[in-house]
Amino acid sequence: MEIKLPEPVLEGEMSVEEALARRKSRRCYRADPLTLKEVSQLLWAGQGAVKGGRRTAPSAGATYPMELYLVVREMGVEKLVPGIYRYNPESHTLTLIERGDFSEYLYRAALEQSWVLEAPVNIVLVAYPPRTVTRYGNRGYRYIYMEAGHVSQNIYLQAEALDLATVAVGAFYDEDVRGLLRLPKGYMILYIHPVGRRCRGD
Ligand SMILES: Cc1cc2nc3c(=O)[nH]c(=O)nc-3n(C[C@H](O)[C@H](O)[C@H](O)COP(=O)(O)O)c2cc1C
Known part of the structure; x- marks a missing residue:
């Protein structure tokens, strides 16, 4: 199932x-859900398509090994059923991979860090190394780690600009x-980015 995201x-x-x-x-x-517009903006900031076939974050040789997944908990995002989604930068859409609330599973996989469980959504940064390694050999792995930092910082800054909260x-x-x-x-x-609405005083 494909879900069209609001324009960034x-x-x-x-x-x-x-x-x-x-x-x-x-x-x-806080427990309140995020809007689809907020989620759209965060994903676009992390890896959205921009002019000239490029993305919001730089990539060695424009090989673009990074992919973003979204783990949505029950009532995590308005108008989205809980589940696992893949973000498609070119079409600015989400593909539903599996329906269900997997936040408890992700929390255990993340050494029981409570913020992973409590966040309405978690953005997971993933890389497919062959895209970069076929061009740069083993050095491509180094580039992939560097690129994860670029994507993560974009998500941090976009979250701030939307008055949301996140951690890498x-x-x-x-x-x-x-x-x-x-x-x-x-x-x-590479990274899990829980995102939610800020707690009072934070
Ligand atoms: C590579 C890396 C891994 C991190 N892993 C975690 C983590 O697993 N859990 C967590 O709560 N924070 C994690 N952080 C966030 C750091 O703890 C945080 O950036 C640091 O304490 C500095 O605080 P600041 O981001 O508020 O400036 C990680 C940060 C980086 C850069």
Whole structure:
């Protein structure tokens, strides 16, 4: 099933400087759902298509190994059933991979970090290395780690600009997350980004 996402907004209300100054890792989320518009904006910031066949984050040799998955909990996002989704940058759509609330499973896979369980959504950054390694050999792996940092920072800054909260989570069991996303062995899992509405005073 394909879900068309709302068009990303290209002019926001917060400057890049302000988002940078405010950025921090936020691990407390309110239970309220995110809107599809907010989710659309976060995914676009992380890996959206922009002019000239490029993406919002740089990629070595424009090989684009990064993919984003979304794990939505029950009542996590307005107008989305809970489940696992893949983001398709070119069409700015989501593909439903599997229906169901898998937040408890992801939380266990992420060493029981409570923010993973409590977030209405978790964005999972994944890479398919052959896209980069066939061009650059083993150095391609280094590039993939660098690219994960670019994508993650974009998500941090977009979350700030939308008054949302997020944290980059690098501690998890690779095999468990790969299995959850129904990905074959070649895929690398790089980050989990829980996102939610900020707790008061955070
Ligand atoms: C590679 C990497 C892995 C991280 N893994 C985790 C993690 O598993 N859990 C977590 O809560 N925070 C994680 N963080 C967030 C850091 O703890 C956080 O960036 C750091 O404490 C500095 O705080 P700040 O982001 O608010 O500036 C990670 C950050 C990076 C860059």
